[in-house]
Amino acid sequence: QVHLVESGGGLVQAGGSLRLSCAPSGSIFSVNAMGWYRQAPEKQRELVAQITRGGRTTYAASVKGRFTISRDSAKNTVYLQMNSLKPEDTAVYYCNTDIGATMDINWGQGTQVTVSS
Numbered sequence: 106q107v108h109l110v111e112s113g114g115g116l117v118q119a120g121g122s123l124r125l126s127c128a129p130s131g132s133i134f135s136v137n138a139m140g141w142y143r144q145a146p147e148k149q150r151e152l153v154a155q156i157t158r159g160g161r162t163t164y165a166a167s168v169k170g171r172f173t174i175s176r177d178s179a180k181n182t183v184y185l186q187m188n189s190l191k192p193e194d195t196a197v198y199y200c201n202t203d204i205g206a207t208m209d210i211n212w213g214q215g216t217q218v219t220v221s222s
Contacts, residue, residue: 107131107211109200114216117190125185125216127200138203141174141185143196143218154185155203168194190220 108130117123125141140155154164154174162174173186183200197215205211 107136107202107205109205109211109213111198111200111213111216114198114218116219116221119191119220119222121190121220122186122188123190123218125187125198125200125218127183127185129181129183129200136202136204139174139176139183140201140203140206141172141183142199142201142206143194144199144215145193145196148196150199152206153198156183187218190218192220192222194218195220 110128111125113123113125115123136158138155138157141153142150143153144150152165153168154162154172156162156174156176164172171187171189175184195218197217199212199215201211
């Protein structure tokens with residue numbers, strides 16, 4: 106079982122930037138894919154960005170061109186660089202493996218991102 110710890114959230118004005126970090130307790134080297142997800146109040150959790158073991162990335166249409174997911178294997182950490190933030194990006198952000206997300210397990214506490222207008 107993987108224990109995931111997210112950090113880097115905060116309060117930022119619209120147009121600002123934040124970088125989120127995800128530090129799994131175990132190695133993610135062999136994991137098929139890691140993703141960043143978010144859940145806004147009264148909404149379902151949604152996939153924001155994903156990076157595969159081979160480095161291929163995919164993004165939700167709402168964040169494409171503004172967010173960048175990356176992975177540092179040496180530090181065993183996954184990042185989400187968020188630029189040009191909008192109030193609608195306000196949510197709790199989580200990271201998870203693709204399997205964990207599918208099975209709805211291994212969710213951490215997440216990190217709150219609040220974007221003011």
